[in-house]
Structure formats: C-alpha cells, structure tokens
Amino acid sequence: MGKKRKNNDASESSRSMDGNTVQLEGISTVGNVADNDTNMLVVIPKKKAKIKTKVVEKKVKKLSKKERKRLTDIIQRKENKERRANLLEALSKNQASEEEMKRFTSITEVYTQNYKSDLAVGDTYEMKINSIKRTKRKKKPMKVIEDKEEDPESEDTDQMSTDEEVEAIMEEQASAQTKDDVTVEASSIDSINQPLQVQIEPAKNPDSKPVKNADSKPSVYMHLNRIPEMQAARLKLPILAEEQVVMETINDNPIVIICGETGSGKTTQVPQFLYEAGYAHQSGIICVTEPRRVAAISMSKRVAAEMNLTDREISYQIRFEGNTTPETKIKFVTDGVLLKEAQQDPLLTKYSVIIIDEAHERSVYTDILIGLLSIVLRQRAKRGRPLKLIIMSATLRIEDFTSSVLFRYSKPPPIIKVEARQFPVTVHFNKKTIEDYVSEAYKKVCKIHRTLPEGGILVFVTGQQEVHTLVRKLRKMFPYIPGQANLEPTKKESRRERQRKEKLLQEEKKESLLEDVKKIDLNSFSVLPQDDEVAENDYNIDVNSDEENTELKEEEDEEEDLKAMMKEETPDSSIPLYLLPLYSLLSSDKQAQVFEPAPEGCRMCIIATNVAETSLTIPNIRYVVDTGKTKTKFYDKVTGVSTFRVTWVSQASANQRAGRAGRMGPGHCYRLYSSAVFSDFELFTPPEITRRPVEDLVLQMKSMRIDKVANFPFPTPPANEQIKAAESLLMSLGALHPVGNQSIRFNDLKKVKSPVITDLGMVMATFPVAPRYAKMLMLAKTYKVLPYAVALVAALSVDELFIDSIQPSDAEGDKEKWLSKVAKLSIFRSNLIGNAFLLGDMMVLLKAVGACESEGCAVSFCERLGIRFKAMREIRKLRIQLTNAVNTAFPEEDLVVDPNLPPPNEEQNLALRKIVLGGLADHVARRNPAPPPGADKTECNRLKGSFQCMQLEDLVYIHPESVMFKNKDVEFVVYQSMIETSRLYMRGLCCIEAHWFPELAPSYCVLSKPLEEPPPRYDQKTGKVFCHRSGSFGRCNWEFAPTEMEFPDSVESYRWFAKFLLDGDVFPALARFKSSLLLNASTMVKSWAKLQPKTDTVLKVLISKEAKTRDRLIGIWKTEPLFFQAEYLEWIPESLHGEVITLWPPLVSKS
Template identity: 40%
Template sequence: MIKQQKIQIEFEVDESKYDEFNPLILSDKSDAAKKEKNIRAKNEEIKKQLLSKKKKKKLEKILERKNRKLNRTNLINDLQQYQIDENEYNSMPSTSIVQTVGKRKINDLLRLYSSINKNDDKDELNERNDDSSRKRFKIRKIKFKNNEKNFNRKDPHIIGFDDNFNTDDDDDDDEQESSSDDEENCDEKIETKNINSGFDQKFEEKNETESKSNEVIESSEGEHQNTKTSKQNQSKIEDDKEVKDKKKSIFVNVDRPEEIQQARQRLPILAEEHNIMDAIMHNQVVIICGETGSGKTTQVPQFLYEAGYATNGKLIGITEPRRVAAISMSKRVACELNMTEKEVSYQIRFEGNVSDKTRIKFMTDGILMKEIERDLYLNKYSALIIDEAHERSLYSDILIGFLSRIVQVRHRNGDPLKLIIMSATLRVEDFTENKHLFKIPPPVIKIDSRQYPVTIHFSKYTNPNYMQEAFKKVCKIHSVSPPGGILIFVTGRTEVLSLVRMLKAKFPITHQIDQKYSNPNNKTKAAKETVPNNDQIIEKSIDDENSKNILNSKSRINLDVYSIDPVETSEKIIDGLDLCDNDSNDDDDGNASNDDDDDEDNEYTEDLGFLTTTEPLYCLPLYSMLPSKKQALVFQPPPVGCRLCVIATNIAETSLTIPNIRYVIDTGKVKNIVYDRMTSVSTFLIDWTSKASADQRSGRAGRTSAGHCYRLYSSAIFNDQFKQYSEPEILKKPIDDLLLQMKAIGFENVTNFPFPTKPNLEALIVAEKLLNQLDALETKTLTGKKNKHIERSKITWFGRLMSYFPVSPRYSRILLLSTQANLVPLVVTLISLLTVQEFFPTDVSKAIKQRRESWFFSHPFCQILGDLWTLLSAFGSAHYHGFSEKFCVSHGLRYNAIREADKLRLQLLNQLRSIMKNQTLSSELSVPNEIQVKMLSKLYLSGFSDHIAKRIPFITVTVHDDNDEVRKVQKSIRNCYQSIEVEHNVFISPHSVMFNQTYDYVVYQEIFESSDAGKMYMRNIVPIQMEWLAIYGAKHCTFSNPLEDPPPRYDPDDDCIKCHRRSTFGPHGWELPAIEVDYPDGLDKYCHFAHFLFDGLVFPSLKANLSYMSSPPILFVKSWAMVQPKVDIVIKCLINNRIDCKHALLNKWKINPKFLLKEYLEWINDGHKVDVRKCWPPC
C-alpha cells in the first residue's frame, strides 16, 4: 500500500482575477523533482560501489600527503627546540668529508673545502645586501654542493655517496621519491628471489635444504636472462657489498725461522702480497694466475692466515686435485709457519690428521664436495682456495659452480666467504668470460714465476719407440752433462717401472751407498755441490773429432740389445753404450730454444772430467698409486755421489715441484681414458699431450738454475698435432654419480647449474637414463607456463639413500639391496674391491703367478661367482694374515689396493650403520655357502642389468674359394659374446678366471678396448642364469600379455596377483622363457582382484557366501563382464580407490568400514543379506 503524501501549498491568491479552487488542481510532483530524485539515487548507488585497488591506493596517497602537510608544521616546531646555535653549526665540518674518503685525499679535500668557504663568506658579505646578487650566490652554493658530490663519487668506498634524500616541501617530489623507493625494493626482491631464493634460510632438516637450494642455481639462469637491473641500482648494490666487506685489519704474527724467511723472500709471489690481499679484501672472488714454482700454493694460505682469516674459529681451506699434493703442501706450509700438523692439517680419502686445533686445511676436492652435502653454506670456512683449477678436474669445476653462489649468500648474511681460484696457466677465460658463472668478472692477478732460462731441444726425427729414446737420452745426460737432477715424463705405471729397472740395471747404486742411505739412524746429507749459474757456464764449440775422443774414453754401451720389456732387459744386461752414433736419430739436441738444427756434441762438455758413466743413478718412480711414503722420497736429497733421476707420470706436471731438477726429458705422450658416452666403453689411449702441458713439463727444469728440456718429438709434431689445451674432465667421464649428488642436494634442472664448462647433453641423458634404471630417479610430468607439460626427473627415497655412499650409484644400489639378504659384510667387501684399481698386478714373476692361481683361481665357487670370487678369496686370505705386506707381495697382490679396499670397507660399514640404526651390522668376514654365493651373483646383476652379454658360438665370415668365388661360412670362435651395449663382439680377457669356461649369459663390470689387440674385453665377469634376466633386468625386457595357461593366481605371501609372461631382452631381442611375474597394471588387474576377493581367496571368511551368490565370481574375468551392472559398479569402485591388493583394502576399511558393502550385496540373494551386513567387513 502506497502512502499518500499530503503537501501544504501556501501562496497568495488574487481572488479578483482567479478562481479560488485552481490551486487545488496543481500536482504535488513536478518533472524537476523527479530528475533531482533520480540523480540523488544514482549518487547513492555510486557511493555504495566498492573502490578498486588502484583508486583506493590513489586516495590513500592523497590522504597521506594531506596528513603530512598538516603534521609538517608541528614537526618543524618540535625540531626547532633541539636546534643548535647557528655559530656552533657553522663551525662544524660537513659530513661529506668526515670519514668518507681515503687518507690520501682527505687533506686535499679539506683544503679545497676551506678555500671555497672563505671565498663564499667574502662574497656573502658583499652580496647579501644586494638583492640582485642573491640569485648568483644561491647558484654558486648549489654548484659547490654538486661538485662536492661528484668529488665523493670518484671514490667507490664512500659511505652513502649515492643516497640522495629529498626534503623539499613539494608533494610531487615526495610522491616520486616513494615510488622510486618502491621500485628499488621490488628490484631487490626480484633479484633476491632469482639468485639465491634457496639459500636465504638455514634449514633444520636435510630435505628442506635440498629442495630450497635447488632454486639457487636454477633461478640464476632465469635471473641472468630475464632480470635486468638499472645501472644505478647495480652500483648501489656493489658499493654496499664493498662497504660490508670492510672490516678492521687484523695481523697475526708468525715466528718463522730465519732460513725459511730468506727462502720466502726469493719467491715471486711475495712482491704481490699487498695486491693479492687488497683484491681479496674488496672482492668476493679472485683469480690468481702464476706458473708452477711462483709459490702461490704455499704462500697464499699464509697470506690469509696472517690477515686473520683463521681467527674466530674459522678455517682456511685449500683443495688439491691429487692426494700427494695435499699431503706434501700441508707439511710444507706447517714448516714455514712454524706450526704443528694439528694446526696445518690435511684430509684425503681414508686418511688425514684434522683436529679441533686445525686452522689451515688441505684436502682433495672430493672431500670438500662431501662437506657441501652436510653443510650447504660451508660456515666453518672463511676462505677457500681452489688450487690447480687449470686442470679442470670434475669436482673442481663443480665446486667453483657451487661456491660462485655460496659466496653471494654468505656475503648477504654478514659472514663473507672469500673464494680464490688459482691456475698455473693463462687459460682463465672459462672463468672470467662466463657470465653464467660470474656476473661480474673477478679480477685476475698474474704472478711472474721464478723461472730460470730453459733451453728447449726438439728432435729432428720423432721415433715411435719413445721409451728407447728416453733411455738413450738419460744415459747421455748422465754421462756428459753437469750435475743436476733428471725428470722423465712417461705415460703410466708400467712404463715408469720399466724405465726404472732399465736404468737401475745400467747405473746401479753400490751396496754401501744404498745401505748408508737406507739406514734411518744415519742422516746422510747430500754434498753441497755448487751448480754453475747461467752466467758462469761458458759454452765452447768442440769439433766432432775431439767430442768423439772424449766420449770414447767412457765405457761403451750398445743400445740395440736393450728392449722395452723390463723382463727381457733384466735378463741380458750389457756393458757398453754406443754414444758415438752420428745417425740423425741421436742428433736431436740443441743449444737454442725451439731450434731443430741442434748439435748435441757442442753443449756443456768442459766439465766432463768429474763425471763418469760408472757413477750411480738414484732412480725413483712417481705415479699416483705409489704409496705416500715412497712418493715423499723425491723431495729428499739423493745419496752422496748419486744423481737424482725421477721417472714420473703427468702427476709431476703441476701438482708437485721436485727440487734440484735441471734436465727434463719429455716423451710428449699421455695416457687418457677415452669414454664413449653412448656405449660406456672405456679405452686407454696413449696420445700426444697438449701444448700447455708440454710447457708445464719444460718449466720443471728451470726452478733452481738454468736447465734443459729434451723433447723426444719434432717441432712439426708439436705445432701440428698438439692441442692448445686438454679437455675438461667433465667432458671425458661419466657423470651419473655427479648427477645423483646434485639431485640429492636439490637441483632438479641440472642444465641451469653454473658449470665452468657445461657437460654434453648426451652425457646428461645417458646418466639420467641409468639412474632411472637403478630406481634412483623417477620421471614426473609437470605443468609449466602456458599449460605445457614438462618432464622432470626427481630423486626417489631410494636414490637419496644411494647418494650417501661415496661409490658409484650401481654399487650403492647393490649395497642397499644386500641388507635384505643379510649379506652386508660380503657385499661391502666386494664393492670395495671393485672400486680399487689393479688389484692383481700383471708385472710379477711366473712363480708368483702360479702361486696366485693356485690360491685364488681354483676354488669351485669360481664357477658360480666368476672373477668376483677371486677378489673375495684374495682379500679374505690377506685379512686372515693380518694384511701382511710380505704375504701380499709373495702372492701377487698389490698391497696398497688391499689397504685401500679395507679402509673403504670400514667407511661403507659406518655409513650403513648411520642409516640403519635399528640393525646390528657386523664387519666380520666368513666363508659364504653356495646359496649366498648365488645371491651375490643376483645382487651383482641387479646393479649391472644393462651389462649383459650372450655367447656366440659361431660367427659368419666371408671367404674366397679356389675358384675365386665369394661365399659366407660359419666359423667357430672362442670366448666371443654379444653385448646389449655395443654392436661389436666382446671377448673374455685372458686374465679372467672365466677364460676357459663357456656360459651362455654373463654379466660384467665394464668393457675396455685393448690398444694392442684392438679387441673389446669384459672385466670382472660373472655367469648368470637366463631366468634371472626377466626378474632383475625387467626394465630391459619387452613382455607379452599375461598368458591364460597357466592362469593368474593370487599370492597371499606377497599380497599380489601373479601371472606368466614371455619376454625378449635387450635391443637384440633375445627370447626368454615364460616366467611368473607380477600382473601388469590395468583394468584386467582389478578384474582379477575382484574375482579372487569374491571367491574367498583374499579373505577366507567370504568363501561361506559363495553358495548365496546369484552369479559366480568367475564372471569378473570374462571379456563381456563389464556389460553386467553389478560387475561394472564393483570394478569402478576398486579403480576409483586404487585397490588391487589386500593391504590397500584393509587401509580403506579402517577409514570406511562400510566400503564395498553395497556393491557386494548386489551379488547376494535377498535372504542372506542381513547375515552379510553383520559380518562386514570380513577382516
């Protein structure tokens, strides 16, 4: 009901002209009133509408500016209460010149400031009364302030030189300032998120650390490509970093002996100490480039120690690529600092002397890599030195990538970490020009080496028999050249020992000298022979006639009867060496650098009187597998009257500086492991080294005096066939273990990691495929931008456990599976033996070989476990004899390999104990029975399921008959196998215990190609049964559909459905017999489970209901079963809840006891449904 509104109208009416009733006819609503009412309603609706965020922010800013204007007057009045007097204010110096510039510029700035102030004061007195000059006075003041700001900007260390705060009363300026601040904060947030979002917090659990640390490296790629910060913001960030790096200078006093202090002063790096420490103080990363011998390895840690980087409980860490360098350098630095080995320590694999008092720590790069897994930020280190970075070892490259991001996080957290990369060559472009590694190129400091002139002699003719040439050259140098040590570079251990035996046979040390030197109580020092300096040596030109007479006065040696084989050499040692051969092969020396037309008869022959060929030659080997005590002999002085001769591999190129070396013989050869990424075949190839390595070798001759380098190859070979640099190790080795470690730390997309040199994409694909086969990774499909599906491999819980062990992922899998079979002591021992190299040395006598075969190669278990049994039995025998070195040598075992395997065995056991704390793991070894030996074969197969080979009894060859017709025939061949890895045939090595046995299928550790025979051999072979392949190598099998005969069955012990399937194995399609396996996932699996469930095989109590069912349960497995509604609802119910086993069904009933009851009652007759409800669920 509408209420009528009564309106009273009051107006005067001229009754004489109008009718008195006309006003009553006027309407109470006019058009204007209606419009006004509509406008009022619209305005109310507009007021009721919500403001947008943008408008709301705009209104808030307007209100904020209005409030600031209102409060500004009160604020100024309050501040005036605390304002100082004007005279006192004018007497104060400006903050722009107080403690903001260096000492060198502070005096100049004060004088400039005072002179300007005086001039300004005079002008102010003269001009202040003149209204027209006020403007000029104000402009001059502004100019001075701007000049002062520009002057301050020249020094990057001025505090807050770029912070300009506007205090004008203009509202627009305030708004602009606030918006710029917001932009800066936004930029900082973006940069922080993109660079180091995973490093911003410390995580209590390892999983959190791993997941978040992934963002550090991955997001850096996106940040490098997408985030662009303005130059002004970058300069602010850099200056803030430099300011944070500034700290109070600390000097730690070191009391060095006088002789050591004098020796240090002669090192070239001492002159650059100030520049080095200044660069380290003002930069997060510094690259030091200096030749070997400049003193960078021993002196830079001392610089850091004296600067206080080892105070406050922090450590100085130095990584070395080789163990011998870590040990020797720690002892040398401890000696120079006059400190104990507890304070300057080393840590290598299975060995170390690190203590709580350690301040300087030398270690191998693998040790630091493991520390990153435990402590992502490396908080206990204040400075880290990556030494020998030019060698580009695998872990050194990875460490540089990690540390390039860690130093940024430590700097922002207020606990800076300094990174020093040291290289012996000038190849630093991989670090300085890699924008993905370092956004700002680190400074490079070049150190001039203390290098005496080295005369390089090329050969006119390159003899392929470089071992014989090296032997000749040593004999000549020892016979005719002045005193000085000789260093010979060969390729491997076999060549080292071969040349040592040849030289010892020719120049033996007498029994008296040898006994005198080997007596530990008699400390015999070498005679101090004055080696002539370069200026003192007068080179005389002696004609060929006189040279021959002098040489003929020595004993003559016939080199033609010497063989490269050391055994043959030792059997027929002759007495003469023909040094007068004028053939071009011997005329290979020279007096000028890089001079092919050399005449060896004209060099250093004036002092031949005190040297004879009967003088002994003190020959020492040096290679990586040599014990540390024997490696240390090269640093000790030789016996009196003996010349030092070191025969070494490339370990002596850069890692060590051997004293008193004057002659270097460079064969130019190096042994490299060539690894095929696609086939996993490794080959030892002897090839030419790089030009950089050749220069490193020649530099060894000029450490103590002028020296000579004899290159046993021509200059044409050097220029044409030598590469400039050798390839990084990351391009030459498999990276499956590296990929697993990085996935465990948390890097999902490894391609975004800041590698100095990125690995090949093929190597990453092969490594990821292998880890998927080992169940260490699983592929998941993620939805990316624009709804694109991206496949990413994530580490599994099993792979995370595998990453805890310092062995290959294959061995880690075998080790974890062994805990289920109670074979931990045997498997740990076996893995340790497979990890070490050259367990059975080949260069032993026949008697030792026969003894070794009778002890370890004749047991019946060799037919079951193959080559692995020989390793186990040999180690068990050595363990029984207390790891006696005498027993190992007499039975043809390498003692160092035995000791290293034992240390690794104990380390793996400790790792297992830390993971499996609920189990008691024993380290006692016992002889296994036949069942355990077969189980070891199965475990070995589970880790090497892609290394399977099948015997080929015959091969097809093409022959020509008498009529010159070509035909193909089958030829029987011995020990020939077909592998699933390679296309070519592989063979059993003659050194294998399986050489005379025939087995259809074998599993092997690896394939290696022999450089002599050109064949590919299998190493560490174990025979297997064909039925095992479908079980332990299922990922390489192609299975058929489940067979109907025999039909599938439910296995209550394993709680799964079993079926029989045929399969083929590998790319060659080897047919395997039908075996019983788990039923594959799919619709049929749920149908069979429903059949066994309703049939009472899963829960026996349901068998009583079979007689009450309207249809038999076999209906579930019929091809037309889904047409039936009661079958369809049961199958859909199981599929939706993913129930295909008893365990899953029991878990569902715990949540919902009425689950599947309704569907089950559809199969029960009406008279018995009540009884079924009472007994549900049937568990």
C-alpha cells in the same frame, strides 16, 4: 526597441546585484537591503557546482589504477632527472682540472708500514670520517652530496600511493622539491691543501631513505712467532714480494685469481697472508682445497711448521681421516670433501675464505665447486656475511674462469700473476717424430748419460708397463752395483778420458766398419734413422754462455751412427745409472725414494708417468726427456663406454714437463717429436668433466635441489649428451623419475622439465660411491646381504686391487721365474672362487677382502696373494665409511665391520649375483653362437669366445686375467668395466640369468601382455597376483623365456584379484562360501564379464580404493570395516548373509 530596453534593464540589474553581493556560508545577499527581502537573495547552486566538479573527475577516472601509478612514477622520474641535472651542473662548475687531480696522492702509494697519523700531518679536513664506531643512537637522517656522478637507473622511487591521493602526491612532490634542494658551497681549488667545502643538511623529507656512512673497519694483524730458519726460507719465495698486491686485491674483490708457476709458494703463503690479515680471527675458517689427499696432508703440515702452530690450528680433512678441532683456523681439504659439506651447509657458513688450489688440473669436483661458489658468494653477500673466493693455478686457462656465464651478475675477477722461481730451460725438438717413442727415449737417455755433465734425468712415458720396460733396459745397460767405488771426485777427468778413448777406438775400427758398411743390405733397415741428434736441428735457447757445453754432439757420418748403435748394446758398469720408477699405483715408500739423493758415483734417472708433471716436485732434475705421450681415459657420450688410449699431451702439459728441468738450476728438455707436431697440440688438456660419465655429479646436484643441471654455471659445461645419458641411467636405477610428457617435439625441448630426484635417489646420494654401487647397496637391504654387499662395493670402488701381470723392473730372476709366479697367483685366485663359480670375479674380490681382513691386512700376506697393500688399505677405510653411511640411512640394520666375515653360502651367492645385475644392468653381454660349419678361418677366430654387449656394435671378449676366461658355458654375463687394447675386453665378470631381467632391469625390457598359459596365480606369501610374460632385453632385443612376475597394473589385475578374493584364496575365511556363490568367481576374468552387473560392481569398488593386494585390503579394513561387504553379499544367497555379516571383515582365519 522595447525588447532591447528589457534586455538592457536585465543586464543592468544583474550588474548591480553582482557588484553588491557577498557569499556567506554558501548564500549570497545584497548589502543595503533588509534580510526579509527575499526577492534580493541570490543563492549559488552548490550541488550544481559539485556536479560540474564530478564531470571533471569523470574524465580523470578514465585512467585505471595501474595507469595512474605509472603516471606518478613518470612524473617523479622527470623531477629526479631535472634535479640531478641541476646538481651536476652546479658541481661541474667547481670540478678540479686534470692538472690539479694529478697533484693528489693515490692511496695505492701509501704502504701499510707507515702510520696513518704520519700521512695526515698538516692536512686539515672539515669533512669528518666515521673512523670510530659509535653507539647506535637514533639521529635524524643526513643526506650527503658527494662529488660523484650517479647512475640514473640507480634511483629508488618512493612508494606509490592509491588512486585517490594521486593529485595530492603530485602537489606534495612539487612542494618538497624546493625543500629537498641542497646547496653546494665550494670555492675553486687554489691549492692541493685547500679542502673541499661541503655543506651537509638534515634531510627534511621523512619518506626518503637515509644514506648511511660506511663505517671503516679497523685493520687486524695476527702476530706469529716464526722460527728464524723458516722465515729465512719464506723470504726466498717469489710470492712474498707480492704480498701487498695480493692482499689489497683480495680485500677489494670477492673473487681473485692468482696465477703462478709451481715453486712460487702460493699454496703455502697465501693462507698465511690471510691468517695474518685476520680472516680467521672471528669471521670464520680459511679453507684450502687440494685435488689430492697427499697434497692436503703434506701442505697442512708444512704450513703449521712455517707458522709455528700445532695441528689443532692448522688441520686437514680428507675422505677417510682428519684432525680438525674447534680451534682450527686453516683447514686443508680435498675438493670432494668440501662438496660433501656443501650438501649439508649450502652456504658454507663456517668459512670466511675458500681457496681453490691447483685449478689448472680441472678436476670434476673443482669445476663444480667453482660454479657452486659463484652462487654462494651472492647469497652470502646479501646476508651480510661476505665470502672470499681465491682460485690458484699454475697454468690457468683464464677464459674459462672469467666467462660471462660464471660471473653473469658481477664483473670478471682480477688476475694476479706471480713469477715463479724458475731457471731457464733449453728446449730441444727432434728433427723427425719417431713412432717407437720408448726405444727413442732409451737411446736419448743413453746419450745424455754418456756425454752430458752431472744432473738428474726425468723421462715421461704413458703407463706402468712402459715404465718397467724402460727401467729394465737401462738397468741392463748401466748396471748399478751397491758399494762400488765413488766416481764423483774424478768425474770430469774420467769423462774426458772416456771421450779420448772413444776417439781412439773410432779410428781403430773405422776401416773395419767401412768394410762392413759395404756388405750391409739397406733394404733390411727402416727408412727412419735410429737416432735424431738435436745439436743442429733442434731449437735451442742458450742458457748461459759461460756454462759447460751441454749440447748433444751429432755424429758427422753414417759410420759413426752405426758404431754408436753397436756400442749402445754393450753394458757399461763404469758409469752406473740409479734408476727409479714412478707412477700412481706405486707404493708410498717406493714413491718416496725419488726425493732421496742418488748414491755416490751414480746419476739419478726417474722413469715416470704424468704423475710427475704437477703432483710432485722432484729435486736435482736437470734433463727432461719428453715422449709427448700420455694415456687418457676417453668416454663415449652416446654409448657410455670408457676406454684408455695413448694420445699426445697438450702444449700446457708439455711446458709443465719442460719446467721440471729448471727447478734447481738451468736445465734442458729433449722432446722426442718435432716442432711442427708440437704446434698441432691442443693448447690445454680438456677438463675431466668432458671426458668421463657424470651420473654421480648429476645425482649429487639433484640431491642439492639443483634440478636444471644444464643451467648450472660450470667453468666448462659437460656436453648435453653426457647429461642426458646420466639422467637416463639414473632413471633406469630408480634415482630419478621423469616429469610430464618427455616425448615432445624438437622445438619444445627447452620447455622440457628435467627429471626430479626420488626418495630412493636421495638415499643413494648419501653413499660415497657411484650410483650403480649405491643401487646395489639398496638391493642388498632387500635381499638381506648388506655385510657382503658393503665389502664387495668397497672392492669395486677401488681400482687395481691385484698386481698386474707386468714384470716389474726390480723383479728377481729372469722372465721364466716371473711367469711362473704369475701362473701361481692365477691358480690361487681361481681357488678363491670355490663353489661360487657363477659369481666370477666378484667372488675373487670378496674372498680377497675377507682373507686380508682376517690376517690383519698384513703387507707380507698381501704380497703373497699378489694384492696391492695400498689398495687394500683404501678398501678397509671405504668399508668403514660405507658401514657408517648404511647405519645412518637404515638405523634398524645395526651393521658392523666384521674382520672375520664368513664366506657367503649358496643362497647369499645367488642374491649377490642379482644385486650386481641390478646395479650394472646396462653392462650385460651375451655370448655369440659358434660360427657355422665351413666358415672362413678369420671369421672363426674373430667369433671364438666373443660376446655382444648392449652398448656397442663391436665384438667384445673376456679379459685373460678373469677367472671366467676359459669358461665356455655361460650365456649372459655382466661386466664392471671395459678396456680397449688390441680388442675390447670385459673385466670384473659375473654370470646372470635371463629370467632376472624383468625383475631387476625392467627399464631395459620390452614385455608382452600377460600370457593365458600358464594362467595367473595368487601368491600366498606376498599376497599378490602373478602372471607369466615373455619379452626382449636391451638394444639387441635378446628374447627370454616366459617369466613369472607380478601382474602389471591394469584393469585385468583387479579382475584377477577379485576372482581369487571370491574363491577364498586371499582370505580362507571366505572359502566356505565358494560353493554357494550365485556366480562362478571365474566370471570376473571372462570376456563377457561386463554383461553381469555383479562383476561391474565388484570391479568399481576395488578400483576406487586401489585394492589389488591382500595388504592393501587389510589396510582399508582398519579404517573402513564394512568395505566390500555389500558387494560380496550380492554374490551369495540371502540365507548366508547373517554369517557373512558376523565374521566381516574376514580376517579370523587369515593365513
């Protein structure tokens, strides 16, 4: 009981103390007791409380700094989500129903012709719009709550704090949540005129980012004083009806695709729409790219005429010329020119809009521009200077331009389709597909001309030779004699009369024909019919029932077919045919003839290649004869060889050809193949970038610091084999060099770094020619033949300098006279070589350029030499451009274009042959040995005159037009190009020597170690050590004799240089000490040299400074005069040390 009593007393005392205790300044006292009674004082252990608090903090400190920040971020996101949910719930209560939303007027229905004030009459809005830009005065940030759902991921979090302030931030956020709540007062919408009440309050959180109201941009309209006649012509174009849709789409989207057939007016009108909308007012220039120079020039002139402006405002810029001024507002350029500008100005800052025209042609530069601009658009948008991109095409492969690869960071662009001014075209297919399409086209043209109403005929064939062949045959059948009587007024009557006479003639000869048919041996005829008529077997689309009957009538029996065949062989001058050829290499004046009307009484017939598909719009064409063939250049991605082959066109190209008959009125297209064959055509022609080598593109992109070419957003990317082949070629030329170890496992291919551009490659990229020819210019500087190299490279860069040995359709005289003329031209070209026979076709090009320049590039002189004047004019412009580029790269050269350039001498000819090998090292071929005695005749014919090249297994031959065709002595040649006909032929030949391979094409050589015999030597001229090495060249391992070359970089090269240095060969001042050397200098290159400490000392000091040439050693002595002195003194007696120290460094007697 006693223990219990003590405990009770203690608890009572404790309760009484607690009830009367007051805490002051950390000390507790009893209220009714004197201060000096210390027994009643109660002191709270403040330090112990802190210790207890630290124990709690210790548990918190288990979180790292990163985890604390992550926790803060999570808490803030939860709060934002909760706040957003409450806001959305409040807004959903006042959301308008679907019926009410339908009562609103869409802005797309408000036309630009009306005034904004008229549309807003009677409407009162409490929410004001920033319609007038005010001065940028500092105001409190305003937060606007809009009736719009926000993306949860778009919320920006506040800046994170440090660990010590985590708890404080959480408290501040909790308190700020109530302050940031915004009340939305909006009553239900009773009518459409009742405005939405939105309360706007200043944001009280200073850390939050203010939301800025987007200032509205005033509309700009640039007025143009057009000529009434031009305005009337513009109004007839289909795209004028879509102006509002086009401009609204362009204003709202950075990229727009406009798809419209030829004739819709998109090329001429869209730049005018943009100009009138103010896109060229202050923000920049409107740029329009064209794939061809002629189109750029003609379109600039046409747009300037329609806008009634001068060429100072509407200008053009092509490769060799231009008329741009500081006042230029609309600029037409070729796609290659714009790509060159992008190298200097990657963001293209001076342009506000870029229009890519004729994108369906898918030229290489167009594809690269589209991929490059997709990147530039994002960069310009970040900098506040947005760029508009408009892609225009006739038949566009939409999938390539809306792919996720091209627009991976933005939504796919909108597509505007514009109807073209196209009349209906009836398409006729042959029942069967005839292999001899040229003869079939000839028969079809004859039948059209004899039986169908007036209207021009357009025939599509594959090449220049077929054009002239068909023109010649048709001129012979329907000769046109200038000045003959006009047959046009009685055209219908004469045609009916001819048909009546033909029926009478048929009845008169019917019996005789039947008798002849009985005597005909059918085995002597082809199983294919001579002509497949199309009336019953064709797929026809009726154009107009009231139109004149334009279908070709089918003969009802074989007798009429045979009669028609016999009749077609008889010339008929009563119905003349005005025939014109059309192909790309034709002179400009002859190409312009197709736009002129035919003479009276004649029907126009144009025989053309695919240049007439989209490049030119020929008037008055009603009938199109489509062979379905085209000549395409194919590129072997593995071997790198390009060949031309005749192939079927694509369905898009066939439709383009058919559309040519419906430009001026209803027309007909006769396809010389069946519908089954047409269904097997490719939908679109493969882009050019997949059919050609891409080394020039890779070099340009590398120079623009685009190292990973495979990752570039091409609309249609080239194959990986193409890129690898291009990089391999550029590395062999020295323009690129590999990074790291390139021989790795297949699984690690993605980790391989792409080769990087070298300083040599950067200079090569500035020359507007292929990398092979740029390397030739770089070598020409070394060999001091730059004037000749510039002329030669300009000639090599232009195709078809000489007129082909194809008899033109308008050639005077018969075939014998033409062959005689060709023989004379061949002899003349052979005489151009003179004594420089080994330079081959390269010398012919060089002499032709020099001869034409000396004569002022006269047309008559070019015709006399068989040179195309158009090509020579192109060479002259390119020569000027290359001269300027060389002077920019090498100002010390001061190169000029000399019209009277003398022929190269013998030494210069040798240098030119070397630089040709340096640029075309992978185009080397070696003559095959003669067949062994007793070989098969077929094998002898196959091996006769054949060569083996590096890239192909097949045998190749010298082209008959080459001046080296009859030469049988040369062993190694280098060729410019290769074509495939019945055989593989090399063109543009030049003789080379095998011992040049290690010097000019080391990447293709496999070399042996330095030979002991003959021993290495020191060259006084270069100051380097040379040795002899043997080896093989190329894939075929062609062995070449031991060749002297610079000693390879190895330890042995330092040993041999030290040997010549100690002997006094490098510096003659040391030659007098040669006899006094303590060891023979040849000890340096002995196998037991390591046994002598002196040799090891010399070797280490030379390797430490990479001193293995005379120039390198002299450069070291300029900064370290005592270098190599101590090591040399070890090799001579002490009595001579004073002399050595006196003359060191030994440069006094340097030779």
